Amino acid sequence: DVKVTQSSRYLVKRTGEKVFLECVQDMDHENMFWYRQDPGLGLRLIYFSYDVKMKEKGDIPEGYSVSREKKERFSLILESASTNQTSMYLCASSKGQGRETQYFGPGTRLLVL
């Protein structure tokens, strides 16, 4: 059974703070993803990675960066948090070359004050 975990369920940060969200998967999946989920907008892709040290921008990368130093771990970094980054952040992983099922973490609800 695939398990994807995220470092925090809830976070409250202040504007300008640097924020780290961490995701770990235990199924040796090649691909990992970060999405943000906002009401009425579905899931929007921020960044993804298909291999260690590889990263690709998604649809809304502005204000975010990522790091993948190990296959099982994918970190999302908000360099200087802003109030418009208040959202639910979901990590996901999948195997193979794409067009496969994604397995999601429980999500991190981030509030930026």
Added chain:
Amino acid sequence: GENVEQHPSTLSVQEGDSAVIKCTYSDSASNYFPWYKQELGKRPQLIIDIRSNVGEKKDQRIAVTLNKTAKHFSLHITETQPEDSAVYFCAVPLGGFKTIFGAGTRLFVKA
């Protein structure tokens, strides 16, 4: 760019009735079409998927139908129960690892 439209955004049915959610996509090369269910406060989870070599797939009370010519696929839930209440997302994985998700349908099943 590639696009996925999901309808309706909200659906309210009486327990025991059927529910249908439809997604329309634009990428002609797509060949895999999953549906995810997200219960309140929980993570999205795959409930059913279909590949383009078949037109319909069933799993107990849920089914997915695919019309590749018209570029749409639908989720069908029969004999709905209160525990079916959730947000449902369709998804269209593209080439190059990206997946586009529909905006979601919030299903309410009234007891």
